[in-house]
Amino acid sequence: MKIGFYPGCSLEGTSREYNESVLALGNALDIEFEEIKDWNCCGATAAHSVNKELSLSLPARVLALAERQNFSEIVVPCAACYNRLTTTQYELAQDEEKKKRISEIIEMPYDGSVRILNVLQMLQKYAVDSIAQKVTNPFKHSVACYYGCLLVRPHKILQFDRVEDPQSMDTLMSAIGANTLDWAFKTECCGGGLSVSRTDIVSKLSGNLLKDAKDRGAEAIIVACPMCHSNLDMRRPEINKYLGEDIEIPVLYITQAIGLALGLEPEKLGIKRHFVNVNLI
Amino acid sequence: MKNISSNVTDELQAQTGVKVERCYQCGKCSAGCVLAEDMDYPPNYMIHLLQTGTKENLDTVLKSKSIWLCLNCENCVGRCPMEIDIPKVMDFMRERSLKENKQSKAAKDIIAFHRSFLDCIKFTGHLYEIGLIVGFKARTMHLWQDVKLAPKMFTKGKLKLFPEMVKDSHNIKNIFSKTKK
Numbered sequence: 001m002k003i004g005f006y007p008g009c010s011l012e013g014t015s016r017e018y019n020e021s022v023l024a025l026g027n028a029l030d031i032e033f034e035e036i037k038d039w040n041c042c043g044a045t046a047a048h049s050v051n052k053e054l055s056l057s058l059p060a061r062v063l064a065l066a067e068r069q070n071f072s073e074i075v076v077p078c079a080a081c082y083n084r085l086t087t088t089q090y091e092l093a094q095d096e097e098k099k100k101r102i103s104e105i106i107e108m109p110y111d112g113s114v115r116i117l118n119v120l121q122m123l124q125k126y127a128v129d130s131i132a133q134k135v136t137n138p139f140k141h142s143v144a145c146y147y148g149c150l151l152v153r154p155h156k157i158l159q160f161d162r163v164e165d166p167q168s169m170d171t172l173m174s175a176i177g178a179n180t181l182d183w184a185f186k187t188e189c190c191g192g193g194l195s196v197s198r199t200d201i202v203s204k205l206s207g208n209l210l211k212d213a214k215d216r217g218a219e220a221i222i223v224a225c226p227m228c229h230s231n232l233d234m235r236r237p238e239i240n241k242y243l244g245e246d247i248e249i250p251v252l253y254i255t256q257a258i259g260l261a262l263g264l265e266p267e268k269l270g271i272k273r274h275f276v277n278v279n280l281i
Numbered sequence: 282m283k284n285i286s287s288n289v290t291d292e293l294q295a296q297t298g299v300k301v302e303r304c305y306q307c308g309k310c311s312a313g314c315v316l317a318e319d320m321d322y323p324p325n326y327m328i329h330l331l332q333t334g335t336k337e338n339l340d341t342v343l344k345s346k347s348i349w350l351c352l353n354c355e356n357c358v359g360r361c362p363m364e365i366d367i368p369k370v371m372d373f374m375r376e377r378s379l380k381e382n383k384q385s386k387a388a389k390d391i392i393a394f395h396r397s398f399l400d401c402i403k404f405t406g407h408l409y410e411i412g413l414i415v416g417f418k419a420r421t422m423h424l425w426q427d428v429k430l431a432p433k434m435f436t437k438g439k440l441k442l443f444p445e446m447v448k449d450s451h452n453i454k455n456i457f458s459k460t461k462k
Contacts, residue, residue: 009408014439038448040406045353046398049375054460058402061456105459107452153355156364163359189315189354196417196427197394201350205315234430273437 003122004071004114005033006062008081008226009041014234015078015226017270021255022077022119024268028134028259029127033075036066042084045193056098057105059088063116064108073115075122077255079150079225080192082118083158089116090157118151119224119255120168121160131175136263138177141280143220143257144213145169145180148228149189163187169254173222176261183216185209190231199235203242206231210239214247220280221251229253233275250278289334297373301331303363310357310367320347324357324367331370343378349388393420403457406447410440 011019026033039062048055063085066074076082089112092099103110147166155163164187170180188209191202210232213221223229232251240246259269271278294300311323322345330338342348351371358366378384384392397416401409418424434440447453
């Protein structure tokens with residue numbers, strides 16, 4: 001079965017290992033992806049911060065292209081893209097006039113019928129029952145599952161998992177043998193898009209959550225968002241400077257952790273692309 | 282009698298659907314806001330300023346640092362007992378602040394980043410990190426920031442030298458020109 005695939009910009013650049021691990025895992029689980037042709041950036045934080053109409057038009061073009069390829073559902077691994085696409089679909093479904101106007105702007109028919117899945121939803125739908133049987137190398141580590149903001153909020157629009165104490169990632173990690181920890185920062189913000197413009201803020205917010213994960217005995221932090229990953233991984237020197245200690249806990253995408261448990265080659269999961277070494281294998 | 286102030290709250294409601302007068306100042310938004318301590322006005326106080334509906338207080342909001350620091354993490358609306366969509370108000374205020382040229386000087390780097398980001402998308406349709414950073418440095422003159430990061434990103438295969446281009450670049454340019462304010 002073929003599912004539409006929207007990688008988004010991060011997955012072709014700073015988060016290449018997320019792309020590699022999603023595709024490798026899809027392959028292992030017989031999920032066939034087909035990329036949306038000629039897709040564009042979703043506009044991310046920048047667009048909705050300064051131009052509302054642009055912030056609806058860019059995701060609408062992606063969704064319209066998916067409709068043109070007759071996809072009934074698309075997988076959007078980046079939590080930020082997932083949030084922007086879902087929010088756009090919701091807002092245009094509420095307002096017929098706005099929908100017409102956006103369709104004129106993007107010069108394409110737009111219906112709003114495509115089902116948008118994040119990676120956790122995809123795994124819940126297509127893999128959760130079979131993963132445990134396919135595990136060859138149980139992931140026997142204590143992990144802090146970090147959902148961040150964009151996967152779960154706003155709940156009214158995304159309708160995904162529990163807003164304060166989500167469980168989907170924990171369930172998947174338990175299925176591959178991990179010990180999932182209770183911790184306080186599951187859905188706190190890492191500092192998101194301020195990584196370049198206010199690195200000091202990112203160091204503080206990401207530092208606070210990393211510290212809590214460490215204090216509770218986490219051997220790894222598991223994520224499903226490229227921004228959470230790059231802030232916690234690439235900004236580690238700044239974070240450690242803020243905390244005044246050297247925390248070496250690695251940050252893995254859920255697709256990498258599951259891939260390792262299914263016996264896929266670390267190389268194919270992009271494990272070596274991290275700045276903080278993954279010394280769990 | 283309709284006072285001058287109601288124009289502000291009326292327009293906010295017409296544009297965003299958010300009724301700020303529903304807020305009863307419980308402060309849950311500010312309690313859960315990860316950046317409240319870094320803001321000049323915490324979220325509940327911003328809503329209070331808007332509730333008064335005066336032009337003067339609207340200006341205080343438009344000139345604030347808070348609207349640019351807000352990460353749109355949505356914690357506030359997630360916990361608001363009245364479901365007041367503060368992030369939506371923040372988006373509206375940011376756009377208005379730029380339109381009226383009232384943006385806080387303290388937010389200059391954040392705004393430079395957003396503008397450099399959108400420039401990239403306008404020209405390539407995708408985010409192109411090198412273009413983004415060059416644009417950001419040109420706008421802010423932070424020439425030495427993160428210079429150590431680039432070579433490491435490159436060796437890890439995380440930095441592409443050339444941008445990915447959307448084929449239908451005409452379509453992207455049209456989207457930008459049609460949505461230009």
